[in-house]
Amino acid sequence: MSPESKADKHARALEILRRLEGAYPGADCALHWKDPFQLLVATILSAQTSDEQVNKITPDLFRRYPNPAALAAASQAEVEGAIRSIGLFRNKAKNLRLMSAQLCEEFGGEVPQTMEQLTALAGVARKTANVLLGTAFGIPSGIVVDTHVHRLAIRMGLCKRTERYPEKVEKELMPLFPQDRWVFVGHALILHGRQVCIARAPQCDTCPLSDVCPKRI
DNA sequence: ATCCCGAGGG
DNA sequence: CCCTCTGGAT
Secondary structure (H helix, E strand, O other): OOOOOHHHHHHHHHHHHHHHHHHOOOOOOOOOOOOHHHHHHHHHHOOOOOHHHHHHHHHHHHHHOOOHHHHHHOOHHHHHHHHHHHOOHHHHHHHHHHHHHHHHHHHOOOOOOOHHHHHOOOOOOHHHHHHHHHHHOOOOOOOOOOHHHHHHHHHOOOOOOOOOOHHHHHHHHHHHOOHHHHHHHHHHHHHHHHHOOOOOOOOHHHOOOHHHOOOOO
């Protein structure tokens, strides 16, 4: 099979975007949150965990710890107990407490709005920072590459099939889509990955993107 | 490259 | 049983 040209790949990416806009017009963050601090906490919790599992525990968590000062003051055991059901709970509890203390000490209890400041927080790397910048602050600084976006980018032939690093996948995806659609692309691909292009059993027969997908799985 | 880790689905 | 889930730190 001859390799796809850059122009063809770009045109196909824009058609994929059109299909996503048609299939998931209201695609949005599935995590429940009311302010940037809550979104930051929920996103840290969401690592290797389904959003439903996170949404089950955050109402009680946000009631107990409504702000960074409250979460920074909580004990490790207390926080672990509140988030145990989602897995990776020791690391997440430690990061939540450290991150909250950083917000209090360095940013007056507010969530910062730059990539550099966000990624300096405990438990926050580029993916989580992109979620905050794009979804909480309306600043499209990149494309969220989580486990779904990573898998779909490979299946759709939008990045190298052997690419293992999310940041490199993101750099391949960004020039393929208009910057003002980057946030939507992340939300829509995650939704599509959960509902149709499922990890174990992709539903190719009912997929609205089937004819613009190389299907190299 | 490895570790963290419980819940849900097949 | 096995695989997967809106990753990040060491």
